[in-house]
Amino acid sequence: MTRPLKFVDQSIDDYAMQVTYDPTKGTGKVVYNLSLVKNEDFEYAVSILKDAYKTGVSVSGLVKFCPSGETVAGYVVPDGNTAICTICSITFDGLLIKRGVPITPIGGGVVEIENRAPLRFTHIILYEHTTIDPLQVLISQQITSVNDVMRKGSGNILANIREFHMEAEPLVGSVLDELADSSFSGILEVGVPNIPLLGVQGSPQYVSIVAVGGTNPMAAIREGGRWVQTQAMKGLMDVREFVEIRDY
Incomplete structure (x- = not known):
């Protein structure tokens, strides 16, 4: 039997429902x-990861x-690779x-940054219309300039956007407060109800949030x-298996 196509918004819902991360406990x-x-290229990659987190x-x-040779959730790392x-x-x-905050994923795209402030999405792919992660697609198009953002404060980075009903703002605010003291630092911009965020129009009575892309x-x-x-x-993993890049 042929399997139906699974669009990215469906995959996001599936994975998000399985998240058990507690930023206050680190578990x-x-x-x-x-x-x-x-x-x-491993040492070069480590230096980029450090700079990306720092900036x-x-x-x-x-x-x-x-x-190479190690298995990650059933995937064997190929020879010659890390x-x-x-x-x-x-x-x-x-x-x-x-x-308890229902989230509607909107899409992933490229955000223009000027003097370390986000200006607008220049490209966006809606999750409900693609079966391939938008940021994977956009990396292949070579239209980012993440290094320029890290070094000069201006350029183009990967980001994604989602929305929630404005009545849930207090709950979202409490989550953002918890993240402020955690290792999660990826929130780029939070909007206000009924107003487009970085050029992307949301639904009436909804608030949009933009997060930086994990693949920057x-x-x-x-x-x-x-x-x-x-x-x-790729999947889900216990956060305790990770290490801080700044300590590496």
Whole structure:
């Protein structure tokens, strides 16, 4: 029997419902992305990950490195490669759902940054219309300039947007307060009801939130002329398996 196509918004809902991460305790499961880099580029990748976290263009400073031959959730890391697991921003959606806040994922795209402030989405792919993660697609188009944002404060980064009903603002605010003291630092902009956020129109009586894309560091590695392969929303993993990149 042929399986029906599964669009990205459905995958986001599936993964977000399984998130058990508690930012105050540093425990539970998070959604992660898995990327491959060549072994000879590993030190370069580490330096990019550190810079990305320091400059706020990554979701979190938590990473997990897996050498060639190691198995990650049933996936065997190929010879000559190192796997890098990073936190996916869909973890945030899971935190909100856990608090009883229904979330509607809208899409992923490229956001123009000027003097470290977000201006607008220049490209966006709606989750309900694609079966491939938008940020994976956009990395392949080579239209980001994450390194410029990290070094100069202006350029284009990957981000995604979701919305929630305005009556849930107090609950969302409490989640954001908890994240302020955690390793999760990926919230780019929070909107107000009935007003477009970074050029994207939301639903009436809804508030939009933009989070930085978890694959921004990988886009920066690619911009540096290094080979990288990324699979967003690879699965769920216990957050205690990760380490802080700043301590690596």
